[in-house]
Amino acid sequence: MTPNANLFAALRANFSDDLDACAIELADGPDAGQRYSWRDIDRATAMIANLLDSLDLPAGSRVAVQTEKSVEALLLYLAVLRAGYVYLPLNTGYQAAELEYFIGNAEPAVVVCAGKHFGWISKLAFQAKVPWVFTLNEDRSGTLLDRAVQMPDTHQVAAKQPDDLAAILYTSGTTGRSKGAMLSHGNLLSNAEVLRHAWGWRADDVLIHALPIFHVHGLFVASHGALLAGARMLWFNRFEPRAVIARLPDATLFMGVPTLYVRLLEQATLTAEACARMRLFISGSAPLLIETFQEWQRRTGHTILERYGMSETVMLTSNPYRAEDGPRRGGTVGFPLPGVGLRVVDDAGAPCPSTGEGEIGHIQVRGPNVFSGYWRMPEKTKEEFTPDGWFKTGDVGRRDEQGYVTIVGRSKDLIISGGYNVYPAEIEGWLNELPGVAESAVVGVPHPDFGEGVIAVVVPRAGATLDGTTLIAALKDRIAGFKVPKRVFVDTELPRNAMGKVQKNLLRERHRALFG
Structure with a gap:
């Protein structure tokens, strides 16, 4: 008999032998201290999976999700895997025009959104003939859970082959519109198993989970790692540096983008003593400045492990965890x-x-x-x-x-700001649609907090008068905040070479010292 290659089946097989032991503890918010057992995860994912099955969705249906971070949002992801459908996470910063594209392109059968956005998201979804729209809120309310709680709490995990699609992650394209990277159950499980050994995951580990769960880092690398090891998570719905440092003595692992490490270093409470129980700090999603790397060593006595991955591949490389394999x-x-x-x-x-x-x-x-x-x-x-x-x-x-x-x-001019990917061509497309804009160029320049800060240079149409602040305000209504340029400069022309190509290197150099 061929074993079930469903990723959830592999995760479930590695739950703690004591199903009543704590799997996830809420570390912030009004419900801080609330605990979810392994049995809770099993039962909750079963109920949500049964709800999805009750909708009679076609095989391979996509479930698009744009909600705030919560344990219940993680349970929804696991339930989609369990039921054999395809999970489509969407950045919480995406605005209406972006969601309209994603929904139109992916044609999901189900959309789950925060209740506060139901009005406009449901309108987009129903216009695109999406049959089901549910809400899910941070406080464990919403129509998704209202329906799921009425379902049985046992569920037969859907049978899947390794090549069957598990998730689609939209990654911005250099030509403007996003591309949906298709990841299979086999892609995700193979990477989780490799990282389990590479980073020495153990059942007695405690992971501080302070990352968003709409991209590879927080949803796959962090969550899969803990679940596959049967390890506990301290769950932060939002990153707050002082609160995270206060829980370091209770944890063994932390994963963050470079911006989070910069914010932690700003706190006087970050000391070697606070990190004494920690065994591993991991950084990714953007380049870590060597100054941050060295200052972390000096302050904490720990050497950050840097790794490299992409939405299309999950993790590709890693500095050594074990000393015998070489230095980090x-x-x-x-x-x-x-x-x-x-x-x-x-x-x-x-x-x-x-x-x-x-x-x-x-x-x-x-x-x-x-x-x-x-x-x-x-x-x-x-x-x-x-x-x-x-x-x-x-x-x-x-x-x-x-x-x-x-x-x-x-090579594709990608800007990584605060761990998020920003493609200039996409932002330029939005800028060029604004009244009075003839053309634009978007580049990234060094930023002490975000690694790179997004800036733009625009050229006005004949007779038009443009104001950078006004253009930024207009973009904030159209695209996610992390994509919006921090500064917009108005100029009479863009620098070009003999072939007429915009010389973005000159723009980067001109504004290199903008953020100090």
């Missing part, structure tokens, strides 16, 4: 994970030498964790893979003679 080197993302193939090639596709520090080239990868392609974009999928099956990450980097990988840039 700041400024690098470590070695390719077991089972992951990684190569650095030049513009012609020839391998770049790895002698010395290694020659800079394009990073390409393959492995069981690499996605199958982009949702309903066969041509784009074909374009992003080499003829011999390697995925072109779009990142530029090098691999030295010891095998350490260093990311040195992004």
Whole structure:
């Protein structure tokens, strides 16, 4: 008999033997201290899965979710896996125009949103002929739970093959519109199992979970890691540095984007004593400044482990966890994970030498964790893979003679601000639609808190008068806050080369010192 490859089945098999032991503890908000047992997770996911099954959804149906972070939102994700449907997480900052695109492109059968947004989201959903819209709120209220609580609390996990689709993650595209990366049960499980060993996950670990759960880092890497190890989570619905530091003595692991580490370092209570019980701090989703890496060592006595991944691949590389495997080197993302193939090639596709520090080239990868392609974009999928099956990450980097990988840039102009991906072409598209804007250029410049700050330079149409502050206000009504430029400059023209291409490097240099 072929074993069930459903990711939930693997997670469920690794729940604590004591189902009444604490699996998740709320660490903030009015219900701080509330505990969810492993049995609670099993029963709640069963009830939500039974609700989904009662809707008679077609096989492979997508469930699109835009809610605030809560344990119940995590349970919804697990229930979608359990029932065999496809989970579609959406950033809580997305606005109406963005959601209209996602709903139209993915054609979900179910949309779950925060109750406060039901009015406008349900209108978008019903216009797109989505048959079911439910609400789910941070305080455990909403129509989803109202319906689910009436369902049986046992459920047969849906049978799945490794290649069956588990989730679609939308990642912004350089041409403006987002692409849906299709991740299978096999992609996600293979990566979780590799990380379980690579980072030494144990059943007695306690993870401080302070990340959002609408992207790879918080939803997959952190949550899967704890669940697969049968480890407990201290659950923060929001990151607050002083509150997180206060719980470090109760924990063993912490995962964060570089911005979170910067915020923690600002607190006088961050000391070696506070971190004495911790065994591992992990950073990802954006480059960690070497100054932050070194200051963390000095203040806490711990060396942050940096790793590298993407929405399309989950985790690809990691600095060593165990001392015998080598030192954790700041400024690098470590070695390719077991089972992951990684190569650095030049513009012609020839391998770049790895002698010395290694020659800079394009990073390409393959492995069981690499996605199958982009949702309903066969041509784009074909374009992003080499003829011999390697995925072109779009990142530029090098691999030295010891095998350490260093990311040195992004060939597609990607900006990473506070751990979130921002593609200039998408923002430029929104800017260029605003009244009086002839053209625009969006770049990222160094920012002490966010790593990179998004800025824009716009050129007005003939006779038009533009104001940067007004343009920013207009964008805030259209796109997620993390995409909105922090400053917009108005100029008479954009710098161009002889071929007419905008020289964004000159704009970056011109505004390099903007944020100090």
